[in-house]
Amino acid sequence: MNTSPQIRELGCLLTKRPDAQALLCGSPKYQNISGTVNFYQTSGGVVVAASVMGLPCENGPCGWSVFGFHIHSGMSCTGNAEDAFANAGMHFNPADCEHPRHAGDLPPLFGNKGCALMSVLTNRFTVAQVCGRAVIIHGSPDDFTTQPSGNSGEKIACGTIRPLSK
Numbered sequence: 001m002n003t004s005p006q007i008r009e010l011g012c013l014l015t016k017r018p019d020a021q022a023l024l025c026g027s028p029k030y031q032n033i034s035g036t037v038n039f040y041q042t043s044g045g046v047v048v049a050a051s052v053m054g055l056p057c058e059n060g061p062c063g064w065s066v067f068g069f070h071i072h073s074g075m076s077c078t079g080n081a082e083d084a085f086a087n088a089g090m091h092f093n094p095a096d097c098e099h100p101r102h103a104g105d106l107p108p109l110f111g112n113k114g115c116a117l118m119s120v121l122t123n124r125f126t127v128a129q130v131c132g133r134a135v136i137i138h139g140s141p142d143d144f145t146t147q148p149s150g151n152s153g154e155k156i157a158c159g160t161i162r163p164l165s166k
Contacts, residue, residue: 013040013047019127022135022159024052025077027084030139032114033157037135045123046130048106052116052137052157055109065111068138068152069118071104071125075132077158085155088134090148092125100144103129108141127163135159 018038026033032054040047050069058065074089092104099105103124109116140153 013042016040018049018164020131020161020163022161024135024137024157024159026054026157027155029084029154030054030056030156033137035116035157035159037159037161039127039130039161041127042121045121046125046127047119047121049119050109050116052109053114055111055114055116055137056139056156057111057114066141067109067111067116067156068136068140068142068150069106069109070102070136070138070142070149070152071106071130071161072134072136073104074134075160077134077160079155083155085134085136085158088136088155088158092130092133094125094129099147099150100142104133105142105150109137130161131163133161135161 019041020039022037024035035052038049071092072088073092076087079086091102093102136155137157138152139156142150142152
């Protein structure tokens with residue numbers, strides 16, 4: 001089978017050290033949330049790979065939870081009593097696009113008994129463009145319609161994207 005160099009590059013990528021990483025911490029209301037979001041620069045774009053634990057769970061036969069997941073423009077996971085991560089700002093949107101076409105709009109996280117794994121390849125930004133910015137998990141799924149941020153609810157976890165030395 002003949003595979004492209006880009007596919008071969010992506011195939012072994014997740015075994016390598018990421019170019020940047022965000023360590024996630026839950027808000028005071030969701031202190032059990034933790035995880036990592038790794039960023040890998042490739043020739044085809046950036047691979048974003050998230051691994052999260054401690055997410056809130058819903059019970060019942062349809063009790064799987066879906067969470068909004070975005071890169072925000074702010075550079076701090078600080079806030080106030082009303083919004084623990086208010087200083088994360090709005091979605092990262094350097095081209096001033098409508099939602100859900102912000103550079104920072106990412107696929108949702110699907111909870112599985114409090115855990116979630118997700119990886120995506122995007123050409124909406126480079127690793128260098130998002131270093132220092134905040135990654136946010138929201139308590140509700142993004143509706144991919146409501147302006148400006150998809151009505152994805154409360155910010156329940158945050159991490160600041162930091163470059164990693166090679």
